[in-house]
Amino acid sequence: MIKQISDPLIMEVKIQSYRTPGFPGEFSTENYTVVLWKGTGVYAVDDINYSHKGYTILFLSPYQKLKMASESDEEVSVLLFHGDYYCIEYHKEEVACNGLLFNNIYLNPGIELMKENYEYILELFNHIKKENSENHQFSKSIIKTYIQLILAIGSKQKNTVSNGPVSNEKLPNKNAAAFQKLLESYFRHEKELSFYSDQLNITNNTLSKAVKKEFAKTPSQLINEKIILESKKLLHLTYRSVKEIASELGFTDEFYFSRYFKKSVGCSPKNYREKVGISIVAKMSM
Numbered sequence: 001m002i003k004q005i006s007d008p009l010i011m012e013v014k015i016q017s018y019r020t021p022g023f024p025g026e027f028s029t030e031n032y033t034v035v036l037w038k039g040t041g042v043y044a045v046d047d048i049n050y051s052h053k054g055y056t057i058l059f060l061s062p063y064q065k066l067k068m069a070s071e072s073d074e075e076v077s078v079l080l081f082h083g084d085y086y087c088i089e090y091h092k093e094e095v096a097c098n099g100l101l102f103n104n105i106y107l108n109p110g111i112e113l114m115k116e117n118y119e120y121i122l123e124l125f126n127h128i129k130k131e132n133s134e135n136h137q138f139s140k141s142i143i144k145t146y147i148q149l150i151l152a153i154g155s156k157q158k159n160t161v162s163n164g165p166v167s168n169e170k171l172p173n174k175n176a177a178a179f180q181k182l183l184e185s186y187f188r189h190e191k192e193l194s195f196y197s198d199q200l201n202i203t204n205n206t207l208s209k210a211v212k213k214e215f216a217k218t219p220s221q222l223i224n225e226k227i228i229l230e231s232k233k234l235l236h237l238t239y240r241s242v243k244e245i246a247s248e249l250g251f252t253d254e255f256y257f258s259r260y261f262k263k264s265v266g267c268s269p270k271n272y273r274e275k276v277g278i279s280i281v282a283k284m285s286m
Contacts, residue, residue, distance in 0.1 A: 013081040013143055015129040020070035027067070027078075028266060030275035032088060033060040034079040034150060036121055041070035043110065046225070046264070048217060050108050055118035057154050058110045061232065062276045063265045077125050079150070082277070086147050089237060089281045105225040106180060106215050111158045121150055175200060175207060176214035183219075187226045189250040193219050228264045231257075235273045238282050242269045 018024075020039065027033075035058040042051050044067040045060070060066060062083070068076070113121070124146045131139040131146075182196055190196070196219060197207045211219045227249060234245045246257035262268045267275070 012085040012140075013079070013128065013132060013147075015125055015132070016078040016080065018076045018078070020068060020072070020074045020076055023068045023070075023076055025067065026065055028063055028065045029080060030062045030272075031080040031082050032062065032086070033064075033066075034058070034154075035060065035066065035076060036079075036118065036125065037068075037070075037074055037076040038118065039070050039072045039074040041068065041072075043068045045109050048221065050110055050216075052110055052112075055113040055115055056110045057113055057118075057121065057157075059151075059154060060109075063232075063267060063272060065266070077122060079125060079128065079147075081147060083236065083279060084277050086144055087280050088151075089279055090284075091148065091151075105217075105222055105229060108216075111154055113154075113157055117153055117157060121153060124150055173210050173214045175202060175210040179207060179211055179219060179222075183222060183226060187223060187230070188248065191223055191227065191250070193223075224264060228261065231261055231269065232265075232272070232276075235269055236276055236282075237279050239278060242273075245269065 020037070020041075036056070038055045040053040042049055043058070044050070044065075045058070046065050058066070128143050128146050131143050178200055179196055182199055186195070193204050193207070197204045200207060208218055211217070211222065215222065217225075230249060231245065234240060234248065235242075238245075240248070242258065243254045246254045249257065251257035251260070258268050258270070261272070265272060
């Protein structure tokens with residue numbers, strides 16, 4: 001894994017630029033990341049492949065893994081900021097982002113932008129770079145405003161295209177819709193595919209085909225993503241111990257939970273919390 005930032009306490013916000021052929025083989029960092037690019041090809045987030053075309057913006061939470069395979073040589077602009085710099089959860093009503101970690105596990109995490117929005121966000125990236133280099137007394141406040149604008153534009157675009165919120169009542173496949181509803185209710189304690197297929201009175205194979213067709217992911221991938229997403233939220237938004245979080249998510253063994261988390265994320269729950277930090281939201285709730 002390529003480590004992009006060595007010390008989050010030193011880096012508050014940063015802009016990086018790449019050409020698509022030279023993009024890191026696996027990009028992962030302890031920071032929130034906004035990736036902006038154009039062109040056609042395939043990218044993978046946490047080893048799930050998605051196709052893209054035109055102008056794309058992608059929001060990543062800490063330690064999500066990104067790989068890119070573009071069909072052309074294009075510039076990729078990357079904005080990184082540490083959670084202490086701009087607390088996503090605290091500002092979520094202002095920017096209307098989809099929860100702490102941006103992404104709905106049932107949707108393509110990338111957002112297709114209109115050309116004018118792409119160009120405007122790219123301009124905001126340049127403004128952030130300029131403010132960061134000048135580093136005057138108002139720079140931090142100005143940069144936070146730019147970040148808020150970027151998140152708001154992305155959220156607005158997400159809600160005007162097919163990447164809007166998914167309602168399981170609107171899904172054409174009733175088995176996929178029923179699985180989604182069950183997963184939201186039972187993921188903390190039921191992690192085996194057989195539980196969900198038994199509940200729906202269908203075979204594992206039938207359920208897997210239905211879910212794969214609807215969400216482009218297997219049921220097991222969605223179960224894992226849901227558990228990891230909730231783990232990250234609890235580590236970042238609460239002061240609960242790793243043992244308490246493991247128990248809340250249905251793991252009887254704290255060490256098994258740590259191994260499960262590390263296999264997906266690339267670091268242990270303890271290291272994740274040390275690098276990402278505990279949000280102001282947790283401090284405010286005390």
